[in-house]
Amino acid sequence: MDATELQMLFAAGERNFQNVDLSAANLSCINLQGIDFGRANLRHVNLRWANLNGASLRWADLRxxxxxxxxxxxxxxxSANLRGTKMPDGTIHD
Structure with a gap:
């Protein structure tokens, strides 16, 4: 799945994106409120300025x-893997 397909499905009302592989996708500035990214591969994803209010990132790989x-x-x-993740406050997670 790529960022464009995700945006189209999300706009159509889909919220379940468990186990999806979006590694290295650019999802910056996108409203993803309430999305379920459980166990998703989000390694090196750009989520700058994204709205993840109420999102489930349980067991997601966010390295x-x-x-x-x-x-x-x-x-x-x-239980999300946050190693090397740049957090909203600008810190890098250990």
Whole structure:
């Protein structure tokens, strides 16, 4: 799946994107409120300024992703792999 297909499906009302592979996709500035990225491969994804309010990122692989200025209010990051992820406050997760 690529970023364009994700946006089209999300706009049509789909919210379940568990196990999807979007590695290195550019999802910056996109509204993904309430999306379910459980166990998704989001390695090196650009999520700068993305709205992930209420999103499920449980067990997602976010290694090296860029979440700068992303809205993570209410997002579930339980057991997500955040190694090397740039967080909204500008820090790099260990």
């Amino acid at each position: 090296g992703a860029d979440l700068s200025w992303a809205n993570l209010e209410g997002a579930d990051l339980s």
